[in-house]
Amino acid sequence: MPATSPSSATSIGSVDARRVEDAFSLIAPKWTTWSAQTLAQQSSLMRVRDVAARLPFVSEQLVGKRLAQMHADGLVTRVGDRHGAPYQLSAFGESLSRVHDTLADWSQANLSLGGRVAGAERIEDAVRRLHLRDSTAVIQALDTGGPMRFVHIAEEAGLDNGWTRQRLNRLQVDGLVARTGPRHGDPYVLTDAGRALGPVYAAVEHWSDPVTTRHRSAPPPPVAAATRTHTGVPLASDNIRTAAALRRSAAAPSALFSHAPQPQVPAVVTAQSTPSRGR
Known part of the structure; x- marks a missing residue:
């Protein structure tokens, strides 16, 4: 359906x-949107250096780290497991375009x-x-x-x-x-x-x-008895x-x-x- x-x-x-x-939380890290949109604009697979070449204000090392995290989060896929294998947006990453458009419209109208x-x-x-x-x-x-x-x-x-x-x-x-x-x-x-x-x-x-x-x-991970470490909010x-x-x-x-x-x-x-x- x-x-x-x-x-x-x-x-x-x-x-x-x-x-x-x-x-x-998946799209909040700095340069995630830039990386996703760079991949979306290309019809071919892109290596880290190819993405970094289109983002000259970001170091290649940081682009590599960001793409690796996006891969772990399911936003991009890699062709092959060897070092330097190229990236492309996954179907999940491609569907992010609607969110990007809505965020851009809201920002343009209100900020x-x-x-x-x-x-x-x-x-x-x-x-x-x-x-x-x-x-x-x-x-x-x-x-x-x-x-x-x-x-x-x-x-x-x-x-x-x-x-x-x-x-x-x-x-x-x-x-x-x-x-x-x-x-x-x-x-x-x-x-x-x-x-x-x-x-x-x-x-x-x-x-x-x-x-x-x-x-x-x-299964949910165990939570410490005293605190909630991801927010700092007391368990009480x-x-x-x-x-x-x-x-x-x-x-x-x-x-x-x-x-x-x-x-x-x-x-x-x-x-x-x-x-x-x-x-």
């Missing part, structure tokens, strides 16, 4: 956040990057803003219930307070979330760019089907996350797919509430 295309009307709250972020920006650079910038673990859950909480205070976002997203604070700060820096005022306790809302993410999440989730199948076919937050998921699953379909209007945030307020880029 042919796969169906993701609908541009898909709501932010209806996507599987973890599945989306797992898919983003001011300044000057002339290459399409691949714009896509990689968009992925950098979206791929961090649990960012999607925070955006979903605000899409469903904004404006929201910090503690309510943490509760709805199923995250602990410290982790939520980190994610909100980063999302503000990246222009996806804003605080409605300069005071510490003022509620947060999604910016226009954040509210426009429905088509992006839908495209990534649709593309992620092979990722989900591959990950679910293997599982109870919070589960309770939040149950609340969302109990919501009526009309609420799950609705887009309640959120107040526009004046630019001057957004500027006041945005943290600095220093880390």
Whole structure:
């Protein structure tokens, strides 16, 4: 049965956040988009040196490492096992073009990057803003219930307070979330760019089907008793996350797919509430 295309009307709250972020993790490493698009533009197989020749701003060694990781992730295939064997996009890698187009369109419509920006650079910038673990859950909480205070976002997203604070700060820096005022306790809302993410999440989730199948076919690795090493979130937050998921699953379909209007945030307020880029 042919796969169906993701609908541009898909709501932010209806996507599987973890599945989306797992898919983003495959395309987030720097130069992955450039490498994939370089391979897509060629009708012949390409060796590492051939790809590097078309990306003069990236070292051949780094191109080799990136292609090796893309091969491990199923985005490219090699013809032969010998050292220096050429690469080509896999069917999975070729299907990434829809995600790239959607990310480029979202960036073009919602982000001011300044000057002339290459399409691949714009896509990689968009992925950098979206791929961090649990960012999607925070955006979903605000899409469903904004404006929201910090503690309510943490509760709805199923995250602990410290982790939520980190994610909100980063999302503000990246222009996806804003605080409605300069005071510490003022509620947060999604910016226009954040509210426009429905088509992006839908495209990534649709593309992620092979990722989900591959990950679910293997038994899950053991998790340490004290911490979750891939996120730094205490294991105790599982109870919070589960309770939040149950609340969302109990919501009526009309609420799950609705887009309640959120107040526009004046630019001057957004500027006041945005943290600095220093880390």
